[in-house]
Amino acid sequence: MEGFDVAVVGGGPAGSSAAREAAKTENVVVFEKGVRREDRDGIGADSTDAAGFLDYWFEVADFDPEFLEEMPVLREIDRAEFIGPTVRTSMRDTGIDSWYDGFGVTFDRVATDDLLRERAEERGAEYRIGGTVRGVETRRTTDGFVHELTVAGGENVRADYLVLADGPSRRVTLPTLAQFGDTGVKDALNPAEAxxxxxxxxxxxxxxxxxxxxxxxxxxxxxxxxxxxxxxxxxxxxxxxxxxxxxxxxxxxxxxxxxxxxxxxxxxxxxxxxxxxxxxxxxxxxxxxxxxxxxxxxxxxxxxxSSASPIESPTRAGVLVTGGAMGTTSAFHEGGYHLAVRTGKIAGRVIAEDRVTEYNDDWREAVGDEVSRNVGLSRLVSGYTPDDWDTIIGHAKAALEGGWLKRLRHVPAILLLQRRYSRLRSDYVAVHEEEYEPGSVPMATK
Ligand SMILES: Cc1cc2nc3c(=O)[nH]c(=O)nc-3n(C[C@H](O)[C@H](O)[C@H](O)COP(=O)(O)OP(=O)(O)OC[C@H]3O[C@@H](n4cnc5c(N)ncnc54)[C@H](O)[C@@H]3O)c2cc1C
Missing domain, CATH: 3.30.70 (Alpha-Beta Plaits)
Incomplete structure (x- = not known):
């Protein structure tokens, strides 16, 4: 059976970002099941055209101004409007520092996904488009773990490291992680429920x-x-x-x-x-x-x-879950391209630098703030009625547009909300690495 250092499941932003970084030193294959779209010749990544970026997301994604020059931006955005049943307000500033000095952009999602793929291929990563991964069997060896991928529409392969980047459907991620014991992963990420x-x-x-x-x-x-x-x-x-x-x-x-x-x-x-x-x-x-x-x-x-909180990965087994598959897409506003790119980059980097067990610490350090913000907001508004939305947008309107007297009147309610939100975002990781039992998988027979 063909062998690789790294196999990546999914060729979206997370998978391609991981592949590019890992390919610096490793031999990498990416399996992408291949989705047909009206706006791309042939098949490629899913690329659901969901593409808006706020100013600081460039930094979260670790995209620099040079990358922005290549990025197919469609529109420069000045503001976001939040429209409640009877109240509406506009936000013109995220209040978070960034080298990008506008409010945000919309971009061509298909072209950007293809650009990330090209950049990974330039580094030597191999793409097998149309290769749907059906399953992964992990085995212990005398010096680590090996992962055998069953591929429909292609050859099966073996790899030392596995990057799971199959997005929020998690068809490969869930059964693969189930090999490492009875953890909370299924409850945290099960698409059928969430x-x-x-x-x-x-x-x-x-x-x-x-x-x-x-x-x-x-x-x-x-x-x-x-x-x-x-x-x-x-x-x-x-x-x-x-x-x-x-x-x-x-x-x-x-x-x-x-x-x-x-x-x-x-x-x-x-x-x-x-x-x-x-x-x-x-x-x-x-x-x-x-x-x-x-x-x-x-x-x-x-x-x-999925509406989810993210999970850590069983890194000791050489498995790194990234992007939508690990639950980083915001349950609050769907934003997640930046988090997919960044977690993918970090996964590829720790593999290339031979320090895989640092993956969970690295992603929490890099994107924990952003992820916890999203998790906190979605918990805060869970169960909101239309009246609640009017109330909270009313507070935001007073804070963003009101004179000092109006703002002052809303201060106690805003402080209360902020306190609740801080509490809700504090415990944002759904499954910790210690829950996995990589030692429970069988030894390879040869
Ligand atoms: C409506 C909507 C609006 C959004 N708006 C924004 C936005 O404005 N800004 C933003 O930043 N984010 C937005 N997002 C979120 C963003 O699209 C996701 O966070 C991002 O796509 C996650 O990237 P990923 O690489 O993890 O997963 P995906 O992009 O889903 O990529 C996963 C890839 O894996 C492939 N795959 C799946 N299973 C297999 C398999 N078994 N074998 C081989 N390949 C497989 C798929 O075909 C796909 O190409 C939005 C999402 C939605 C749905």
Missing amino acids: NHIAYQEHRRFPDELFEDDVLRFWWGAIPGETAYPWYFPNDGNVARVGVTVPRDVAVDDGDAYALLNDDETAKPSEYVHRLLENEYPEYGLDDFPLVENRGKDGGVESYPI
Whole structure:
């Protein structure tokens, strides 16, 4: 059987970033199952076009100004609008230091994923596109561990180190980690229990409605912990309008939510269409034609996404979990490209530098702040009703836009929220390395 130093499962931003760093010193293969999209020739990474970056995310991703010159930026963004049932406000400054001095950007996700792949290939990483990994069997050896990958549509391989970067579906990650004992991983990351569906449409907007410098998020419009619609401007007059919804929305008070007609749950597309109708009552859906040569299928795409806290990896077994697979995509606002890139880079780096067991410490040090911020926010708003959203956006509005008297009036409530949030973000790692039992896997027979 063919052998590699490092096998990477998944060729998205996490997998490609890991592959590039590891390939500095190691022999690396990347398996990518290969997803067909309207906006790419042939198959490649999933690349669900979910691509917005805030200023400080460049630093979190460890992208420097030189990389930004190559990055296919579509729009420079000045602000994000948070829209509650009756209150709305704009944020123009994240308040976090960064070398990038604007508010943020939207970028071409497919081209950026392909760029990261090219950069890994330039370093010598080998890509096997169309190679779906079906499973991994880990065995102990006299001097470490070996991982045997079963690949549909390709040759099986063996590797000394395994990087799991299969995104939030975690079809390979979960059974692979289950080899290391009965840990809390399944409860923490099981997509069947935690998953949301993100669905979006690429639509061309009428000139007078298209706004090219703002991201919009509607909160409290549909029930669910991280359920909300959004608007992201891309190139031309095309915006991505989408919605994240839990697979199962249990609702007793459907009337309270702008996008629910009654207590029924509709298809995600229905929510997007209702949003457009509500926001632009003078227009019909036909005034926003679908851009059929984008997305995964005729201008439309969906992607599973989990509401999760991240897990540490069983590094002593030579297994490093990265990006969406380890639960770093924000359960609050879906942001995660920056965290996928950074955790991937760190995984590749510790392998190249032969200090794999430092992976968990390194990623917590590099991105712990950002991840805990996201986990804390999602815990804070879990269970929020539309009224709660109005209240919290009202506080934010007073803080961001109000005069000193108004701000002063909101200070006690804001301090209370901040205290709660600090508590909620303190314990953000769902599974610690000590829970794994790598010694429990059988010895290799030869
Ligand atoms: C609607 C939405 C909006 C978002 N918006 C933003 C945003 O604005 N900004 C931001 O930073 N992030 C955003 N994100 C999050 C971002 O897309 C993810 O955090 C990021 O894609 C995670 O990268 P990853 O490499 O870990 O996983 P993925 O990008 O999912 O890549 C995993 C890869 O593994 C492959 N794969 C899976 N299983 C196998 C297998 N068995 N064998 C071989 N290959 C396999 C897949 O095909 C895929 O290419 C958004 C996500 C969604 C859904």
